[in-house]
Amino acid sequence: MPQVHKVATVQFEPTMFEKDRNIARLLELCEAAATAGARLIVTPEMGTTGYCWFDRAEVAPFVETVPGPTTECFAALARKHDCYIVVGMPEADSDGIYFNSAVLIGPDGVVGRHRKSHPYISEPKWAAAGDLGHQVFDTPIGRIALLICMDIHFVETARLVALQGADVICHISNWLAERTPAPYWISRAFENGCYLIESNRWGLERTVQFSGGSCVIAPDGTVTAVIDGGDGFALADMDLDVARARRVGGEAVFTQRRPELYAGLLSDTFSWNPRDFFKLYGHKPWPPGQTSRVTVAQMSPCDDIEANLACMTSLVRQAKLEDSADLVVFPELALSGLTDPGAQAQPVPGAVTDRLCRLAAQLKIYVVAGVAERDFDTIYNSACLIGPQGLVAVYRKVHLTESERAWASPGDAWVVADTPVGRIGLLIGHDASFPEAGRILALMGCDVIVCPAAMKGRFSTPHPGSLVPQNYPIPTGADPYHWHHFRVRAGENNLFLAFSNVFDPESGYPGLSGVFGPDSFEFPRREAIAADSEGTATAVVDTTNLDTVYPTNVVRRKDLLAMRMPHGYRALIKAAAD
DSSP: OOSEEEEEEEEOOOOTTOHHHHHHHHHHHHHHHHHTTOSEEEOOTTTTTOSOOOSHHHHGGGOBOSSSHHHHHHHHHHHHHTOEEEEEEEEEOTTSOEEEEEEEEETTEEEEEEEOSSOOTTGGGTOOOOOSOOOEEEETTEEEEEEEGGGGGSHHHHHHHHHTTOSEEEEEEOOBSSOSSOHHHHHHHHHHTSEEEEEEOEEEETTEEEEOOOEEEOTTSOEEEEOOSSSEEEEEEEEHHHHHTOOBTTBOHHHHOOGGGOGGGGOOGGGSOHHHHTTGGGSSOOOOOOEEEEEEEEOOOOSOHHHHHHHHHHHHHHHHHHHOOSEEEOOTTTTTOSSSGGGGOBOSSSHHHHHHHHHHHHHTOEEEEEEEEEETTEEEEEEEEEETTEEEEEEEOSSOOTTGGGTOOOOOOOOEEEETTEEEEEOOGGGGGSHHHHHHHHHTTOSEEEEEEOOOSOOEEEEOOOOSOOOTTSOOSOEEEEEEHHHHHHHHTTSEEEEEEOEEGGGTEEOOEEEEOSOTTOSSOSOEEEOSSSEEEEEEEEOOOOOSSSOOSHHHHOHHHHTOOGGGOGGGGSOOOO
């Protein structure tokens, strides 16, 4: 069977109350894409009817069953061209319940459907949350999954279909309030090593400005085709062999998962007022939080521990003196170096960490440093959180790369620590490639994740700017760091992420360290990026509650965690089949 197939994303502005016109125009666009050779064609969310419905009564004349007249129109086109089409429409079930649905239609009719599982603010006005779970449909052109708009804000949805072997996620949306292709879209393709075909609407409906940017995203996060504004379609190739390699940054991430440590994904922490939840029984109450200044220090560690300590000491003093830093985060293995970390392994606590403890006590500051840790005959890739009171916590890297397995053993526990800065969770480099890791720390109530890293390759891309208008202060111009994978990690978990990466371009380490804020749709962003040199970047981090009844600070409120649907996530904690 052919392994490369041409696919198309369709961008379209439907008109409310003009369903027949919308369907006719969508059929024209799909016909053109199929004539151009597309075997899989994806159209926008609610593309047959428009989106911004007031209530059930208003949308009622336009809902349909599946299969039904609309799906049969597209099935006729699919038969004619031997292709597959994804259609977004309001669906009526036999008992009168309405759903926001995506339907996969092939030459023989309806192949399958997805009902939006994670509703946006507008769906509860007329539709129920989806009840079909997250499925993958096996077709002659590949294994196809469907997601709808808000679904993709949640790391669990794309991961569930990727674990079922999806070659491509067809994501249909009415995306708004940011420049597109949206960073969330790119990260979901990138972290799951699969294609993502994004069909978004554009235009203005009931005062809502939709963002366009329909695109095809390759498994490495490359946007291979895109439409900025206007009706149209874009074509790209989908290579099934590339998707089935399941590599992320060169690593076989699906064999490196640690599902035995992921049970926390099924918890529903933020379904209760978190101010009450985290103080229940007086066990591990949240720290009060404060406004702090958090610094990431970007450096290239060498194989001389003394030289690394001297560099780190200088950067800590600089951060304290110039930026009034409360917390400084250094890269992975900053103390030990990257060439032969096992040979440089140190006991923790020990002489090396004692030096940093004295520095932290002198400056009244917190420091996070990566080190190869020797514990008798076992070596770990570890991160130490050190404060004025001494060694606060040690985290041993849970997800090891292929090369690290030659010298290090994996850790087996998540680590969080309460400090004046807030509740801090620790990850190391490759850990943050796994969406499960950040999510678990967020569910444990972390305000900040610190992530010392030594990550190579590309995990950030620029944007040339969009012609789609947006309300102030949403940016539309060019941005050199439009997609930064670890900014997405912060926003999807409603926490601050202090990501400190090695900077050594000649060896493939791009730096791009940053302190990223807890809301992806807040502009201007609360962040600081150290882009293309050694040095530091500092951002203000607010972890206070800001309210005496229910947190008004998104870091403490965590809206996206409150909207999760964990009853559907059980497959995430199952071990992979042999």
